[in-house]
Amino acid sequence: MIGNLLLRFGTDEQKRHFLPRIVSGEDKWCQGFSEPGAGSDLAGLRTRARLVDGEWVIDGQKIWTSDARTANWIFVMTRTDPEAQRHKGISMLLVPIDQPGITIRPIRTMVGGSSFNETFFDGARTAEENIVIGPNQGWQAAMALLGLERGDEVATNPIFFGAEVDRLIALAKERGRSGDDKVRNELVKAYTRTQIMRYLGFRTLTGWLKGEVPGRDASVSKLFWSEHHKVTTDLGVSLLGADALAPTGRKPIRHYRADDPGAPNSSASWVDTWMAAISGTIYAGTSQVQRNILAESVLGLPKEARPK
Ligand SMILES: Cc1cc2nc3c(=O)[nH]c(=O)nc-3n(C[C@H](O)[C@H](O)[C@H](O)COP(=O)(O)OP(=O)(O)OC[C@H]3O[C@@H](n4cnc5c(N)ncnc54)[C@H](O)[C@@H]3O)c2cc1C
Structure with missing residues (x-):
């Protein structure tokens, strides 16, 4: 950043x-x-x-x-x-x-x-x-930094999140839940979101190649991936049921590659990832803040009341 x-x-x-x-x-x-x-x-x-x-x-x-x-x-x-x-x-x-x-x-x-x-x-x-x-020019620097913070993972996120959805599908199969309509529906939605992230990533990369720097529109991808991660890991924990009460302490699974044979698909790693996913909707500006930014500077809605 x-x-x-x-x-x-x-x-x-x-x-x-x-x-x-x-x-x-x-x-x-x-x-x-x-x-x-x-x-x-x-x-x-x-x-x-x-x-x-x-x-x-x-x-x-x-x-x-x-x-x-x-x-x-x-x-x-x-x-x-x-x-x-x-x-x-x-x-x-x-x-x-x-x-x-x-x-x-x-x-x-x-x-x-x-x-x-x-x-x-x-x-x-x-x-x-x-x-x-x-x-006294720090606000301009901060806004540029936040655009970079919200936008710089856009191209690599689909790789991590795609691998995570692969693990989720494997987990549903392991747990005998892959025939369940509701689970299938959620898995398809999760997969579809990773594809949307891919295209958001391409858009940002194209912008970089043209010399653009992620600006306020970076809030779209920040909001999208962080909310995706919350509901997707929530499904992982639901699939585990009572096993989700297992002790924690493993590295969050998002940090493993899809083809890494040593990567865990354990209850502990899903629970840790689920807890860590909540923080994604807070750091680099909360989801509510991203929605305000999008409402005001992308959709042109009236500004919310703020202290002077
Ligand atoms: C994992 C993680 C890593 C972090 N790393 C760093 C770091 O390295 N450096 C750093 O400086 N900070 C870091 N932060 C802090 C992060 O930037 C802040 O937590 C975040 O900006 C929210 O601020 P806050 O915690 O004070 O919550 P608050 O601003 O007090 O917000 C509380 C709640 O009110 C809501 N809210 C606030 N204002 C509005 C509004 N105008 N409209 C609607 N809802 C609103 C928020 O969405 C939130 O739900 C990190 C946070 C996390 C979770």
């Missing part, structure tokens, strides 16, 4: 410095957007940054920072002009994590892992030039 953003909006120096390190894996990034009081309403963010002697000094808190403990850089949305209107006084800063001004605390989730974190900034510092686009 940040690599693609810098390709489009970074300075020559930022591209020269950061892009090779992203490609080599030397730098690992995490995303500092959400705060305890600012998730869907990102413009409500309160983390502050001010320029002091050629450096940005940052104070505040982020939450739900995925993989912050394995990352060495974070891109952070900060308020740099507290007097400006809420969308206008924001800047996106690129901040090294390994410094005394940053403290990271893990959050344990119901799925058992703790890749989530709280990230505290207490006089954290970064160089003045580590800013995307420019001071």
Whole structure:
């Protein structure tokens, strides 16, 4: 996400410095957007940054920072002009994590892992030039980043989700349910959705090849795959019945290839995947937020009332 953003909006120096390190894996990034009081309403963010002697000094808190403990850089949305209107006084800063001004605390989730974190900034510092686009231009950078976040999996998702539907069909057969009308109907719908995802992926790829970057229309695919995943894994868990009460702790099955003979089709892996699927309708903007975006900027419906 940040690599693609810098390709489009970074300075020559930022591209020269950061892009090779992203490609080599030397730098690992995490995303500092959400705060305890600012998730869907990102413009409500309160983390502050001010320029002091050629450096940005940052104070505040982020939450739900995925993989912050394995990352060495974070891109952070900060308020740099507290007097400006809420969308206008924001800047996106690129901040090294390994410094005394940053403290990271893990959050344990119901799925058992703790890749989530709280990230505290207490006089954290970064160089003045580590800013995307420019001071108080952060909203533009954030919207572009979110378009990339919502759109960048569009072409690869059908592969993962197609493999998952294959496993679901195998599960229905294993459980003797593949002759059941209702199950067959749901399997066909799930398969059909993966084909729709394929065409959405082609459309996005074609756009990339023409030099377009996913914009607000990326909400279509984000909403589509995440809602698909919720109902599809729900069917998996229903097929398991009482066996779905089996202990969890396996890697979600979406991460295995269809032709991987070692991939599990166990109750534990389906239950983990089902629980993880719920989060897909939350991160990168919730389904409700995607529907608002589509209603307003794609369908042209009146804007919902928002705080000024
Ligand atoms: C797996 C996962 C990984 C994440 N990783 C990161 C990360 O790395 N970095 C990061 O910054 N954040 C991350 N997040 C946080 C994520 O971006 C937020 O959880 C998300 O934006 C929702 O914000 P919130 O949790 O504050 O919920 P809220 O904004 O409080 O929303 C609560 C409920 O109200 C609904 N709602 C809110 N506003 C509206 C509206 N205007 N109209 C209709 N309904 C509305 C929402 O849809 C939701 O159902 C992650 C979240 C998850 C689940």
